[in-house]
Amino acid sequence: MKSVARRGLRLATGLALGACSAVAELLFVLLSGLSLLLVQAWPRARREVLRPVHGIARSLVEWERRRLAFYLHAESSSSYTSERALRYLASRWPLGLVGVICFFCVLVGAAYGALLFIGWFVWDVNSRSTVLVSGFGGLFLLFLSWQGMLAVAQTERRLARHFLGPSEQEELQRRIEQLAVSRAGVVEAVHDERRRIERDLHDGVQQRLVALGMLLGRAVRGQDPQRRDELLRQAHEASRLALDDLREVAWRVYPIALDEAGLAAALETVVERTAIPVTLDYEIPDEPSRPVATVAYFVVSEAVTNAVKHSKATGIRVGLREETGMLVVSIEDNGIGGADPAGGGLVGLKRRAAALDGTLEVDSPPGGPTLITAELPCA
Known part of the structure; x- marks a missing residue:
């Protein structure tokens, strides 16, 4: 539930920032179009005007690329031309305004939906039927506007990919x-x-x-x-x-328990053989495929072994869960931190994860704690 709320808040923030940039892009498109129109008959003057226009366009597009990557998880190529940047900005600003309209409708729907609870249980109202209709109407508006936000986000990704790339090649x-x-x-x-x-x-x-x-x-x-x-x-x-x-x-x-009893039993063996307390949170409903289970097992085993040897930790927490087609493996200890991501053991784990198109991140500030997170595709 927390992850859903976190993703929703990130999406809403991304669309809100996109609406702000859409206003700036609209003004830029209007002013640059007017400037080019005034010097259309003079090629030299047109080239002089195009130079700052292209520079500002690329700056705005770079901002959009960072926003899309951070908030909407949409990657785009940096090898676009200035002309494609201008076309992208001219096509994107209406979409940004639609996004903020959907966001505003979400807020309105949430407010009216809250009346269903506040008016029914908190306030003493005369017409409960009005509260009931307003509340369910607000929830319906909330549902529709939320779907609209998701559609705007998806269209943002497609628009950036169409104008900025990367191309299929x-x-x-x-x-x-x-x-x-x-x-x-x-x-x-x-x-x-x-x-x-x-x-x-x-x-x-x-x-x-x-x-x-x-x-x-x-x-x-x-x-x-x-x-x-x-x-x-x-x-x-x-x-x-x-x-x-x-x-x-x-x-x-290679642990024989991985083949005979599955990933959960193999990880329980790791817990039993570890000299310090290990808490295992296994939240995977179905057994992952054998390659994914093998990599997940060795990530946990090596990370726990490294924590016991080097971190001076007194406790380790291991978590496995599924998120949108990815198996997320996390190992956190309360040790002294300072683990080197370029060390031989962690590099080997990164290679194992990369072999499955997965990723492995290490967060180990001096003083701790150390958190190792691996994401492995399991869909």
Whole structure:
């Protein structure tokens, strides 16, 4: 509910700012059109007038691009021409005024809809039927004007894409570049994982097995039965530790619980194996696809491991939820902060997320807390 209200407030703010800029754009279009009309017969003067007109047009368009990106999540290309910028401004200002009309109607509808509650339960009114009709009429106006705001926002995105781009060829080129970068990242992540496995085997399991072999060799060569029994006991303990290390390496490579019981069970295993308290908020109604679940698991596992090792945290909160076709994974600890987003572990997680066209953001100011958020497409 909070996320819906937050998105609605952002949309309303974006349209309100768009209405303010529409007034400025209307004045600019009128003044620039009048200026060009006066010098239409003199090419040199026309070129002199066009220079500041194009400069102001590009400034206004850059403002619109930032507004659309921040409030309406609409990306547009920066490689537009000055002529296309002028056409965009001339076409957009009526849409901005329509947006503020819809916003005003939302406020009116909300006010009349509130009468349904205030007039019925708070005020002592004479005609409850009037309150009932006004209240439901206001709610109906609120619904229609809200749909109008959504339509204006969608039209804003399409208009910017039509006049400013990116074109289909630019979009394909950008997609090719993204795939090339993500493919290189996946290859590097695989190499990093292989190096980590080799290091774990060499520093852990291999050393245990060497110690086990030495203990067994001393037991075979020993002549004292009591000493031989002690060496065999130590060898048995070393074999148990080597088996634990081998299980740890296998669990870090890929948890069998992810295939057998699903993502929730695998994350509960992470919670149980962590030395500090971890709170898991799992709000996913359906099991995600195996690639998405795998990346989500490793994001949580690596982030929790890093928090335990480096953050000096006393508590970690892990959350998973779905938002508009995206699986949002968040890991927050109450540690000292200062995590380096360019560090090897976090870069590896970013590569995993990018391989699925996802993103991973790190917010870790000095003093904490550290918040890692991954968004993975799951639709």
